[in-house]
Amino acid sequence: MKPGTFITFEGADGVGKSTHVKMLAKVLENQGIKVVVTREPGGTEGAERIRALLKEGDKDTWRPISEVLLLYAGRYDHVEKVIKPALARGEWVICDRFTDSTLAYQCFAHELPLGLVKGIDQLVLDGFEPDITFFMDNDAEDSFKRVEKRAIESGNPDAMDRVEKLGVDFQKRLLEGYRALAAKHDRFETIDARADKLPVHQAICQALGRRTGIDLTPLDAPIKPDDQGSF
16 A cells, blocks of 8 residues: 655745645645644643643743653654554645754754754654655744734633744744744745635645646635644
8 A cells, every 4th residue: 555645834934824725635635645644742631731841931931952752742742643554555644843843942942952853853763754844834923923912812812832932033043943944954845824725725736746747626616724832
């Protein structure tokens, strides 16, 4: 059986990854492709518990290296129990964040040595990585405004999680990191996420169609994600 394709979505907080993950999954399902949608941190019972630990509390609750170790504990569980088995069955996996988030957040934004995290990644995942990564690029100020708006619309202006509270300068370093990763790796597709949802969705479908040779028909209306959140 031909293995499935592993697709990841990356980007700053509030950029709309959850929406576009769900929309792309629907497009692929319309083509008769079986799709597993998942997320990081999370994806398994244990990894979801780690997600809760990482997202809650004050912004200084965890040191960056502590975050990395927790993330990779959950990631190993996620890859071995969910992602690799699905790919082996010929299913496609779409994941909201993966290893590139750790490199962008902990190395570029929190300024941990890149080699340190890459060493942990090699030890834990042994070179396993996505086939295609969509980097949802936009402006740091816009990302932060979207996060603030989401918190206000939730009815609690203080609802931003621990990572979202780190501010605009953190988001700027984060985006610089993502752009550096995208420039280095051919598996990246950079998508301008400043536009409205449908044009962004169409750009994603076009890019994936170009890479896979599959003629994809974009949706004609946005889908609201079941869960909105970030890390």
